[in-house]
Amino acid sequence: MKLIVAIIKPFKLEDVRNALIRAGVVGMTVSEVQGYGRQSGHTEVYRGAEYQTNFVPKLKIEMVVPDEVSAEVVEAIVEAANTGKIGDGKVWILSVEDLVRVRTGERGAEAL
Amino acid sequence: MHYNAGDTAWVLVSAALVLFMTPGLAFFYGGMVRSKNVLGMLMQNFATMAVVSLIWVFGAYSLAFGPDWGGFGLVGTLHFFGLAHSSQPVPGYTGAISQHIPPLAFVVFQMTFAIITPALITGSIADRVRFGPFLLFVALWSVLVYAPIAHWAFDPHGWLYRMGVEDFAGGTVVEINAGAAGLAIATVVGRRRGWPRSPMPPHNVPLTLMGAGILWFGWFGFNAGSALGANNLAAHAFINTNTAGAAGLLGWIAVEKLRGGKSTTLGAVSGAVAGLVAITPSCGFVDAVGAGVIGVAAGVVCSLAVSAKFRLGVDDSLDVGGVHLIGGVVGTLLIGLLGTMATNGSNGFFYGGGLGLLGRQGLAVLASGAFSFAMTWVIAKAIDKSVGLRMAPEDEFEGMDTALHAESAYDFGGSFLRSLGGGSMSNAQ
Numbered sequence: 001m002k003l004i005v006a007i008i009k010p011f012k013l014e015d016v017r018n019a020l021i022r023a024g025v026v027g028m029t030v031s032e033v034q035g036y037g038r039q040s041g042h043t044e045v046y047r048g049a050e051y052q053t054n055f056v057p058k059l060k061i062e063m064v065v066p067d068e069v070s071a072e073v074v075e076a077i078v079e080a081a082n083t084g085k086i087g088d089g090k091v092w093i094l095s096v097e098d099l100v101r102v103r104t105g106e107r108g109a110e111a112l
Numbered sequence: 113m114h115y116n117a118g119d120t121a122w123v124l125v126s127a128a129l130v131l132f133m134t135p136g137l138a139f140f141y142g143g144m145v146r147s148k149n150v151l152g153m154l155m156q157n158f159a160t161m162a163v164v165s166l167i168w169v170f171g172a173y174s175l176a177f178g179p180d181w182g183g184f185g186l187v188g189t190l191h192f193f194g195l196a197h198s199s200q201p202v203p204g205y206t207g208a209i210s211q212h213i214p215p216l217a218f219v220v221f222q223m224t225f226a227i228i229t230p231a232l233i234t235g236s237i238a239d240r241v242r243f244g245p246f247l248l249f250v251a252l253w254s255v256l257v258y259a260p261i262a263h264w265a266f267d268p269h270g271w272l273y274r275m276g277v278e279d280f281a282g283g284t285v286v287e288i289n290a291g292a293a294g295l296a297i298a299t300v301v302g303r304r305r306g307w308p309r310s311p312m313p314p315h316n317v318p319l320t321l322m323g324a325g326i327l328w329f330g331w332f333g334f335n336a337g338s339a340l341g342a343n344n345l346a347a348h349a350f351i352n353t354n355t356a357g358a359a360g361l362l363g364w365i366a367v368e369k370l371r372g373g374k375s376t377t378l379g380a381v382s383g384a385v386a387g388l389v390a391i392t393p394s395c396g397f398v399d400a401v402g403a404g405v406i407g408v409a410a411g412v413v414c415s416l417a418v419s420a421k422f423r424l425g426v427d428d429s430l431d432v433g434g435v436h437l438i439g440g441v442v443g444t445l446l447i448g449l450l451g452t453m454a455t456n457g458s459n460g461f462f463y464g465g466g467l468g469l470l471g472r473q474g475l476a477v478l479a480s481g482a483f484s485f486a487m488t489w490v491i492a493k494a495i496d497k498s499v500g501l502r503m504a505p506e507d508e509f510e511g512m513d514t515a516l517h518a519e520s521a522y523d524f525g526g527s528f529l530r531s532l533g534g535g536s537m538s539n540a541q
Contacts (some may be wrong), residue, residue, distance in 0.1 A: 018333075044313060046144075046378050046433060047418045051311040 001090070001109060002070040006061050007089040008081040013059055019080035020063070023073050026112075028063040039087030041071040058089060064096055074098055118214035119341040123217045126337025129330045130224035134161050134231050136326025140385070141235050143319030144378075144430050146312055148511025149523045150319075155441070156234045156243070160250050164227040167254045173219055174224060175259035177267050178394055179203045185271030187260045195219065201402060211340055220265070221337060222504075226258055229286045233488075234424050235430030236294030239304050239312075243516050245501045249297070249491060257293060257487045261285050261375030261480050266431045270294040278457050278469070280349065283373040283393025283444035284480035291437020292481040295428055296488035301501050303427035305508055324381035328357055331388050347393040348455050356395070356407030360387015363411025379415065386414035386435050390414050390443030397457040402450035409446065410439045420488035441477050448473040 008016055013030065020028065034055035043051035065073050070093060077091050101111035138157035142150045164172075171193055178188030180203070198216050205211045211218060230250045237246075262272040265279045272284070284472060304312065313322060335353040339346035364383025365375035390410035391403055397470060398406065418434035421427065428434065448470025451460035459465030495501050507515035514520055 030234045045368075045373055045376060046313050047382060047434075048371075048373075048415070049419070049422075053311075 001064050001099060001112070002067060003062065003064050003094045003096050004070060004073055004077070004091065005094070006077050006081065006091040007035070007058050008056060008061065009076075009088060010059050011081065012081045012083070013061075015080040016077055017059065019076040020073065023076040024069065025063055025065060025073055028061050031060045031062075033058050033060045037087070037090070056087065064099060064112060066112060114212065115214055116341065119343070120213045120217055122328075122346065123213050123221050123337055123340055126333035127217070127224050128217035129160070129223040130221070130228065130337065131330075133224075133327050133330035134158075136230045136323045136330055137150060137228060137231055138323065139319050140323030140327060140381070141238065141320075141430055142499035143316040143321075143323060144235075144314040145238050146511070147315040147442025147522060148513055148520075150513065151517050151533075152243070152512025153234060154244050155217050155517060156241075156246055157231045159243075160231045160234075160249060160291055161227050163247050164230060164252045164254050165223065167221040167251055167504070168219075168226050172254045172259045173222065175255065175261035176226075177202055177218075177222065180263075180267070180269035185264065185269055185274055187263050187315040188267065188269075192219075206268075209268065213340060218340070221340075222262070225282060225286060225334070226254060228259055229282075229290050230254060230293075232286070232290035232432055232436055233294045233297060236428045238297040238429035239512065240503055241301055241501050242503050243512075245495050245499050246367065248499070249495055251500070252491050253293065253488065256491060257286075257289065257484055261289050261484065265476065265480065272476050272479065275472055275475075276458070276469070277472050278447050278451060279393045279397035279444065281335045281392045283390075283440045284476050287389050287392055287440025288444065288477060288480050289484045291433050291440060292484040293488035294432035295426060295437065296485045297492040297501075298426050298428050298433075300489060300492035300496055303425075304429065305505065307429075308422055308429045310476055314378065317462045321377060321381050324385055328384060328388060331357070331392075335392060339396060345396055345456055352395040352398060352400070352403035353391050354392065355400060355403040356387040356391030356410070357384045359404045360384055360390070360414075361405025363387070363408040364415040367412055367415040382418075382431075382435060383411040383415065386410040386439045389414075389436055389439030390446070393440070394442045394447045396448050397451040397460075399452050399455055402446070402452065405450060406443055408448050410442045413442055414439050427468065437481070441481075444473050444477050445470065466519070 034057055036054055036056055039056060041056055045049045053080045074091055082088055098107060100107055134157055138154045142153045145153050174190050174192035175188050178191040181187050202211060202215050202218055230253050262285050264272040265277060265284045267273060284330045312445045330354055332350055336346040336350035339349055361384040363381050364379045368375050368379045387407035387410050394406055414435050417438040418431045447460060449460045449462050451457055451469060452463045453459050458469050460469055461467055
């Protein structure tokens, strides 16, 4: 199993979710996060004083998927989240040792 | 004594309108501070209403409008202390300017001015002053600074009034006074920790706009009420007030646009307030063109003036100097050019008068500004050296709301975790 973590632009959430549904992913966790990569923050101006905000609002989505579909899922996310502009985000993949469904106690891929 | 019912009604309503400006000012400022300090700002303004209300009744009113002490035109006596002799007419208002309202209506109307003026100063010292010593400052300041300057310019026996200085509703008494005092006390308490390097942007611009709206609304009482009657002069002051506020708004955002930026919400409300500040002394002396010119001038000049604090190194946090001092100076001086007998008072330079009026206005600007700055500096320094004005560094970092008042203004994101986080009610039954 793989844990796929994606940082995306907030307004791309619906596109990414639809792409994941098409790819057969049945669940995800979304959090609002702030951070920066190569994209700098934005500038706000109050009475002529400029404030540089260093951290840009993003969404972090996380899901665990079976090994054999992980490449396809990553591709779906990348395609859906892409605008071609700086700040589109990152996707990374980690191996998952085990997984438990709380309700039934099922383990591993059974629990997905 | 014959009282005019219409005049009395208008002045009483105006007093209520002006009193409402102080909570409006609290929101105007409260939106501009960081979210950890908004209650601290609101409290300073709201509590000022209480402190000055009492000081005014017990002493300050009499010092401002009581019989002149010694004939110098500097300060009144304590003849009206505790509102004694309240059925006697207010001294000096005789002949053409005799009042047709009960003296107590005048007392309460002027009280609301005495309240908002020290409240304006809170913008200069946002986020860093202890609450109790602040209240002490307001009490002393009302007696030692506000009352004398009000006597000088508002009381017909005051030396500026007698000289022919024209200040309809408080360009010197309120705006220049508060602005100069703000700069003085900001100098004494010092900069906020981290200023100007750390960003300290407004936390709630909508709150600021709501406050500015309340100010604009209340300003009709401030300016048109200063006619002390329901009459043609009040109507002049009323429309001029609105014209200048509108022109100031457009002037400020035009400057933003011309300097290559965007027209900001904060710029629009600041411009409106700048225009209203500048028309305060002049609303009863100029015509529609004059009001428009004064409004635009204030919007443009104040929008450029607010950045001066960075060069001066004075953390006048919410630009009381840049908006109220400078706006007050613009409005007070421009009477010397734009005043017209067709409205009221003397002709300014552009209307066939000489330069004498401009000179007198200039003297009033210097006298009120210098006295306010010097006296405020002394009061603030005395309080700072004795009981201490400045908050402890850790309190300043934590924010006024929890450190000084044991409250927080907003309970959004943190509320869920807080409800789970092991908190308990210490006095739960």
